[in-house]
Amino acid sequence: MVAVNGTEPQNPLVPSNTNENGGGRIVDRLFAGLRYIDAKGALHDEVAQSIETTDQQHYRITLKPGWTFSDGSAVTAHSFVDAWNFGALVTNKQLQSYTYQPIVGFDDVQADPPRAQAMSGLTVIDDLTFTVDLTAPTIDFRTRLAYAPFYPLPAVAFKDMKAFGEHPIGNGPYRFADGNAWQHDVQLTVVPNESYRGGRPARNKGLIFVFYSNFDSAYSDLLAGNLDVLDTVPDSAIRVFEKDLGDRAIQAPSAQNQWIGFQANMPHFSGEEGRLRRQAISMAIDRARIGQKIFHGTRIPSRDFTSRTLPGYDGNLPGAQVLDYNPEQARRLWAQANEIAPWSGRFEIAYNADGGHQAWIDAVANSVRNTLGIDAVGAAYPTFKQLRDQVVHRTVGKAFRFGWQGDYPTMLQFLEPSFLSGSETNDVDFHNAEFDRLIAAAEAAPGEQESWRIVGQAQTVLLRELPAIPVFDYINSAGYSRRVHNVVQTWNGLADFENIELR
The missing domain is CATH 3.90.76.10 (Dipeptide-binding Protein; Domain 1)
Known part of the structure; x- marks a missing residue:
């Protein structure tokens, strides 16, 4: 096993x-x-x-x-x-x-x-x-x-x-x-299903999915030989895991990202005022520095709303400069928003404490605070479920961390669930007729190249309206024990479970 x-x-x-x-x-x-x-x-x-x-x-x-x-x-x-x-x-x-x-x-x-x-x-x-x-x-x-x-x-x-x-x-x-x-x-x-007839048969005698509440405990078990495969190395071990594991350490890009979302009932973040404030916050985040300092280069500044590992990805879309660190422009945009309605209160970013997000959320809040001169902090929720319940019921009342891990490898799969009108997983309540029309056109395109071109146009709408702020793409870090070999990370950051073999 x-x-x-x-x-x-x-x-x-x-x-x-x-x-x-x-x-x-x-x-x-x-x-x-x-x-x-x-x-x-x-x-x-x-x-x-x-x-x-x-x-x-x-x-x-x-x-x-x-x-x-x-x-x-x-x-x-x-x-x-x-x-x-x-x-x-x-x-x-x-x-x-x-x-x-x-x-x-x-x-x-x-x-x-x-x-x-x-x-x-x-x-x-x-x-x-x-x-x-x-x-x-x-x-x-x-x-x-x-x-x-x-x-x-x-x-x-x-x-x-x-x-x-x-x-x-x-x-x-x-x-x-x-x-x-x-x-x-x-x-x-x-355990292996003897009646399976497909192209991914199990090459091992079975899998034991061990349930962990945090990746630090899982990493300790990996080092102790109590766990064979860990698909996410915790932030606390990123600096040392390659030394700890040697040739059993894995790093590869994966179709995952992190966003900061906003809902329309959040004070100061609706209408034109909200659009200006979201743009200002985006340009106040020093993504490259945070990615290097917190994640040692295993998080890359986002350049769009999908993932650079996906077919058709374009990191130079019109409007992508809103994802650049630009303190001067961030302050100008914030001042423009203040002309519509003066800022008051605290800017909070909700995150789930059981997901290893505190360090980067705190770093983002610090970057926003230092750039815009406002009170910006992370707001911890004990579990992912507690955070998601408030997001789904529109009671969170603050910005919140969320992200996407690809279920199948297309850019549309990243965009449609999160931003298409009517989607049950559109947590930021984004409704834009131009975006919806372009997504429909991308789906109806006669070929992939044309579809990708139209997806780029749809993303330009997202970059202009910024219903959520893209922060990071992933370079996933994983590792395995001395008991196993042929451990490969898949396109979306999971282990290629069927092909893991015992030594």
């Missing part, structure tokens, strides 16, 4: 209701979708035999024969269609329901009360074939099919979904270990 770090999943392990890292890394081991993403970010068909479309709007999907779930039941077209319909239906309250929005009939199952129980854009042709109709051409839909909400579910899941999530039955490279596999708040154990 290989011991890897993790965190207690927030919910039972249902793919359409798992939207956080701790549960996501487990769900992706237990299930196989139509496609999968390899460590380098390349896509491969998995359960899909073919995904045919002539217009990026109407799809015919054929499954490979012979796939089964780990309980022996067959993976069929209904396994996918029924799972997607369950995930989309508003009464099921699935956290990932927004991902089905492009499918015809989504609005009907999301109505309150729902006008239908299933999306009309999904049609089962036979056991191995189904069709998908979208409301508009969607260039990255084939890529999205590798994402967890599009995984299949066995028929038994729909009898009691909550109970199923406590002991899920999937079709992926691993299955739950026999016995007490999930020891809540302690660990979860998976």
Whole structure:
């Protein structure tokens, strides 16, 4: 068994209701979708035999024969269609329901009360074939099919979904270990799934996800030989981890970033006054210095709202100068905002204390305070859940740390959930018709190059309005023990779990 770090999943392990890292890394081991993403970010068909479309709007999907779930039941077209319909239906309250929005009939199952129980854009042709109709051409839909909400579910899941999530039955490279596999708040154990037929079979005898409340404890266990793989080295060890681990230390860029967000009900941060203040704060942050001092170069100043590891990334977009450290311009912008309404109060940045964010948030607050001459401080919340609850319910009342870790490797996947009108994860309440139109145009583009060009235009709108402040991209630091080898970091900063081998 290989011991890897993790965190207690927030919910039972249902793919359409798992939207956080701790549960996501487990769900992706237990299930196989139509496609999968390899460590380098390349896509491969998995359960899909073919995904045919002539217009990026109407799809015919054929499954490979012979796939089964780990309980022996067959993976069929209904396994996918029924799972997607369950995930989309508003009464099921699935956290990932927004991902089905492009499918015809989504609005009907999301109505309150729902006008239908299933999306009309999904049609089962036979056991191995189904069709998908979208409301508009969607260039990255084939890529999205590798994402967890599009995984299949066995028929038994729909009898009691909550109970199923406590002991899920999937079709992926691993299955739950026999016995007490999930020891809540302690660990979860998976073993190879003998019936898996895809391109990422387990090369080890199983994984033990050990749940940690902080990375310092995990790093201590790694050094002591009690943990085999740690995908995030804590800030406290960045300076020494390469010396500690030698050739077992890993550093590589990953599709992750950090932002500072604002909600419209925050005093002084709505309208033109708010836009000027956000621009001023952005230009008051010395990203390069903080990235070097706190993270020893493992955080890079953001140049856009996505990640430099993604296809089509452009670090020289019009308006990107708002992300430059420019104290003089920051003070001028702050003064312009004061002409609209004089500043009063304290500028606070909320962060979760259990995520290793205090040092850089305090450094950002210091940079803002020293540049603008205002009282700026970090505001700690004990847990990620406590912070997220206030952000989601719009009661946080202050700026807040948030970020994105890629679920599939497209720039649109970073932009749409966080900034598109109507998205349930648009925590900054950004609503801009020009941005929405450009995103729709990027999705409808005939090819990737054209789509990337339009994404750049959409990001120019974000850089002008600055609903959130991009701060850092990641160079992820990880490490592993002497017990294992062939440890590789994936495109989005996780371990390539299936390919880890014991020595």
